Each structure stands twice: as structure tokens, then as C-alpha cells.
Amino acid sequence: MEHWNHAHALLLAGGKGTRFWPLSREDHPKQLLRLFSDRPLVEETYQRILPVIPSERVQIATSTALSTRLMAMFPDIPASNLIVEPVPRNTAPCIAVAAQRSLRRDPDAILVVLPSDHYVADRAAFLEVLHAAVVHAGRREIVTLGVTPTHPETGYGYIRFGEFEEEPADPAGPPGPPPEVRHRARRIQAFVEKPDAETALSYLKAGRYLWNSGIFVFRADVILDKMRLHLPDLVAAVEDLARAVDEGASPDAIAAVWGRMPDISIDYGVMEKADGLVVIPASFGWSDVGSWRALTAFPTDDRDNFVHGRVVALESRGNVLYSTHGFLAVLGLDNTVVVVTRGAVLVCPVERTQDVKSLVAELKKRGLDELL
Amino acid sequence: MEHWNHAHALLLAGGKGTRFWPLSREDHPKQLLRLFSDRPLVEETYQRILPVIPSERVQIATSTALSTRLMAMFPDIPASNLIVEPVPRNTAPCIAVAAQRSLRRDPDAILVVLPSDHYVADRAAFLEVLHAAVVHAGRREIVTLGVTPTHPETGYGYIRFGEFEEEPADPAGPPGPPPEVRHRARRIQAFVEKPDAETALSYLKAGRYLWNSGIFVFRADVILDKMRLHLPDLVAAVEDLARAVDEGASPDAIAAVWGRMPDISIDYGVMEKADGLVVIPASFGWSDVGSWRALTAFPTDDRDNFVHGRVVALESRGNVLYSTHGFLAVLGLDNTVVVVTRGAVLVCPVERTQDVKSLVAELKKRGLDELL
Helix, strand or coil, X not given: CHHHHHEEEEEEECCCCCCCCCCCECCXXXXXXXXXCCXXXXXXXXXXXXXXXXXXXXXXXXXXXXXXXXXXXXXXXXXXXXXXXXXXXXXXXXXXXXXXXXXXHCCCCXXXXXXXXXXXXXXXXXXXXXXXXXXXXXXXXXXXXXXXXXXXXXXXXXXXEEEECCCCCCCCCCCCCCHHHHCCCEEEEEEECCCCHHHXXXXXXXXXXXXXXEEEEEEHHHHHHHHHHHCHHHHHHHHHHHHHHHXXXXXXXXXXXXXXCCCCCHXXXXXXXXXXXXXXXXXXXXXXXXXXXXXXXXXXXXXXXXXXXXXXXXXXXXXXXEECCCEEEEECCECEEEEEEXXXXXXXXXXXXXXXXXXXXXXXXXXXXXXX | CHHHHHEEEEEEECCCCCCCCCCCECCECHHHCCCCCCCCHHHHHHHHHCCCCCHHHEEEEEEHHHHHHHHHHCCCCCHHHEEEECCCCCHHHHHHHHHHHHHHHCCCCEEEEEECCCEECXXXXXXXXXXXXXXXXXXXXXXXXXXXXXXXXXXXXEEEEEEECCCCCCCCCCCCCCHHHHCCCEEEEEEECCCCHHHHHHHHHHCCEEEEEEEEEEEHHHHHXXXXXXXHHHHHHXXXXXXXXHCCCCHHHHHHHHHCCCCCCHHHHHHCCCCCEEEEEECCCEECCCCHHHHHHCCCCCCCCEEECCEEEECCECCXXXXXXXXXXXXXXXXXXXXXXXXXXXXXEHHHXXXXXXXXXXXHHCCCXXXX
């Protein structure tokens, strides 16, 4: 499948994230957590694409603080593939830099942009959809993966889609229906903000709304063209950055160039302004793992509990029971999150986990910095 | 107040107790827990009576396993005041031994029998009632302290009382109404088993039922006379034990004598059979601290939480939050027990804490002995 030959990946691994406290800490953000296996989420993301995109074409955007640990985690990825943000910026600058660098190596480069801290249950299904996306991107389309909703989730942004795209032909595809027939792209009509419960239910019933997975696929030259249109300052700064790196500029000079980049997401900066965007509806068991609650969608026992570590749960249902440090016993407990880590324990109802962020803010206010 | 001159105390500190797991362990039973202060419950019990009964008249009945630790905890109590049970027996044998030993030292000895793992909020009120009990006991009555119920508790045994006793005169009492006028003894009509919820409510409304505190006061010779009547084998064994100790018998020989004592409580063995028993109704903020739930009756913050250790509770109500090891944060949590100890954490609803015992049995069944 020669489409993969031009595919480059960008893992977005710069997030901080306090919503998984006490497992996530300031120096140990969500993408490093081993939530679903003994591998950090960022490593699972990397392993997920490795069958189709080789290490030397995987770039990782991250913070200065995390860059050393990520390089150690991925010895097969060339150090020059790391995009280190000296000042925290949003997704658009990282994607612009990655697109510019990919384009230098391959004028036909297709960039697959992947959040590094999401969950995918079915890798084969994921790769099949991704293949369809790469085919579409090869036709100069800007493609997003949209996840078919399984419940009226209020924590996700939605994408409303319209008619089918015309089918692309896949010259290298196998006989029988090519994957892209099963995963037909749709015109995007609108990106929609996180809805309230009632609206989310209406989206679910309407059948024309998908969860915005944050996974984008496009040709590098195409996204840079769009950015030149909508974010010209960003593209100028990215070109300055390339020059500075080529000339061996000092870290301070490089940081100064980063500092001039706009702090804006690809969603706001490009996607919601550009036209001709398509979405591929997909179902591969996806979650953005936005809070502890998200784990309840992937129970590990027959009483709807998500259990990790040394845990005994008696007569307990619908809990997230996560211990990295010592033994946890629960009895007659329902719909509760219990996280046991070295030095800090959290207990809260499942429906309150979106407020863990506020709890962390409160701990900071009380000067309990050693816990954060 | 010369009545105290004949008062001897017996602290019952032989209990094992699994209902405070994971704070209580097999080698660290409830009476050693620091639930309400930085002192173990047994030490609080000792300190509570120290203003009226000096150390040299305090006996402690306990197991072989705990005896060394208790001797270290109470250096002022003579080693010979320790009653060490080589084989676990119930309360009647310990009381018989203590009565026999007290009687040897003082023919008018009055024995105050105190569980060592209960909670008393108001020490002054407690001592005032105890004084009245000692006065009654001096008149050869068998006295129990009965706690006026504050709620329809199903976890306690009850005492149904009848008419007032005739008032004793207190020759050494201060001017004004002597304490025993405020704490008039009542004839006991019956000891009643733990009731169900409906019955407990009817007891509360009836106004003639008191909680059985397990605190007894009687002359040593009087209780031994009762035991000769109802438990003659026990009294014979106690006399054998005294002889064996006097003669410097081997530990094995002493254990053999203990082994011959009946395994029976003072309640079943004597109290429920004897007549002429009286109860003094009292209110001094009492709990037998039978399970984690009991702590909810003594909240430490203004949201009805019982909090111990490094805990932050946000928007949380009616919980027991107890940490001896590390930080505990709860958010939006109600009516839940969370206990954080080194190596083990327990979470369960307040209304399930009576089942912690079953949880511990389950852990034992699973071979998790290192946690018990």
C-alpha cells in the first residue's frame, strides 16, 4: 500500500494535564501514564502506528521538561525528529513546524497528527481507517477522523457531517472492496463545541454527528498553504525557526522565535476556517481519556469496574480502582474513583472526576506543592 | 471521697478485633488504635480513671502477645497487676482473677471493670457517674453503667430498667445534692440483645432502655459469691491459679489452669442470671466504637466528617477520613469511610462498615495474610 510511503506521523506530547491527579503530577503528565497496560499512553500511540509508519518518520512535539524522557523512551526515533517547545504553544505551531520539516524531506509528505494520550481499543480497525484517511489526504484533502458516538457524551467536541465524498480510486489496493469504501469520507459541515446533556442526546439521535478525535491527516504542503492563508505570522515564524536551526542559533534565539508564534490550536486556527474538509466516520473503541471517569467505558471485570494494581473489590460496581502503591480493598462501593499512589490518595464519585482539576487548584492554593 | 479508697480498676484489653482493618491488624488490635487523639484507646481509658484510682490499683487483662507492649506503655502499673491469659478466655475468668487478687489486698475492694477500647467524650461526667456507681457497689450491689440512648442504635445490647433504688447516704459526700442523687440507680429488669431497627426505635421512644456500656462496678467479694453460685468451676480454677502463682509454677502449669476456665462472658455467666442488679443511667458521650461507622457520631469538622491525618475534603459530608500514611484528598464524597495506612487502603460506604470483618475473612481466604 504505497500511500504509507509518504506518511509521516506527529505525536502531540506537550500536554500537562492535572485531571489524572494524583497519578499525573506536574512533572508526570497524562501521556506518560500507564493507564491501560504497562506502557505509557504515548508509547501505546507510537506502537499503534509503527506497523505503517517507520520510526524515522515519526516526529514528537513536546515540552523541554519532557524531551529527555521521551528521547530515552524512543531510542529508534532520531533526536532531530523531536520538536521541543521552549515556550508552551498550542497545536498549530507544532503542526506547522512538523509540516515544514516533513516537506523538506519529501515534497509529497502526508502528515498524520496524533494526540499522544488517547485510547484506542482496536488497533487493526484504527489502522484501516487511517489508511483511508491517508488515501484521501493524498488527494489534497484535509481529513479528520470522526468517531461514531456510542453515548451522549458531553465531554467531547462534535463534527457535523454532510454528503459523501466521491470515492477515490486506490491503485495499489487489494482486490475486493478497498478499505476506503467501508470508510467513506463525508464533507464536514461544522465543528461543534462540547454540548450539554440534552444537546448531546439530540446529536446521538440525529446520526450526523461524530466525536472530534483530534486526529488529522493532510499533505504537508496543503496544511502550510492553509496556514499561509489563515495564520501567515505563524508560517513566517516557522520559516525563521528553520533558518535559525540551520544556522545553529543559540537556544535563546530559538526560544525567541518560538515566542513569536501564536498560541493557537489547529482547530481554531485552521480547521474551523478552512473549507473542503472531510471527516471519516470510524469506530475503533476510542476515548480521549479526559478524566478518570473515561476509564469506566473500558471495564476490566464483570461488574463494570476498571481495576489496575493490587485491588480487591467486594460487592462493588462501576468503579475506577487504580493503585500503583500498596493494596486497595473496597466493599459495597459503587460509581467511585479511588486512586492510590505513593504519598497521595484520591477518592471521588465518578461523576465528579471532571472537577479533579479544581481540586488540584485548591491544593496549589493551600501551598501543598509537594503533592502536585 | 473515701469510697474511692477501695476502688480497684480492671481494664479489659484482650480483644483482637478485625473491624478496624486496615488500621487494626492481627498484632495491632483496636485498643491500641489512636482513633480520637494521639494516644491509644487503652491509654485514654487508663488516663480517664487515673484521677480517682491510682496506678497501683489498676489491673490489665490481656493476651500474651500484647502483654509486653502494654507493660511498656504503662510503666507506673506494677507488672504483677497484669493478668495475662495464656489461652484466650472471655471476660468472666479475667474478672474472677482480678476480683480474687483485689480481695487479697483489700477485703473491701470494689472492682471497676472497664472495656479498654471504648470512647468517652466527657471525662468529668463519666467520673461523676462512676462515683455514684462505687457508692452503690459499696452497698453490696452489682452496678452497671447504662448509657441513655441518643439514637436508635442497632449495634448495642440494651438494658431495660425498672423502679428507682432507695438512695444510699454518702457520709463523705460534699454539701448539696450528692452525685448519686443526680445519678440514681434503677433496678435492672432485663438485659436485651441487639435489636433490629424497628425495635431499637421503640426502645428509644419507651424511655426505659439504656445502652449496655459493659462497665461494671461491684465489691470483689460480692462478684465472687455470685460466681460461686453460677460459675463454681471458674472460682475453683481461679483459686488453683492463685496457688500455682504463689508456688511459682511453670508457665505450662499456669496455662493448664487457664485452660480449665470456662470461656464465658460476665454478661452471660453472671449478669443475666443474678438478681438484685442495678443500672445507673448516664450521659457522658459514649461509644463502644464498634466499627468505623461509630466515628461519624463524633465529627471533627462542620460538615459531619470525622477527619484524622493529612486530609483535604472538598464538598464532602458525613465521611470518616483517616490517614496514617500520606495525603488523602476527597471530592464530592458523602457517607464513605476511607482509611489510608501504610500498604493498605480501605474504601466503603459508612453503612457497610460492619462488614469489614467479612472483608478481612475474605482476604484471609485469598491468602493475603501479610495484609492482616
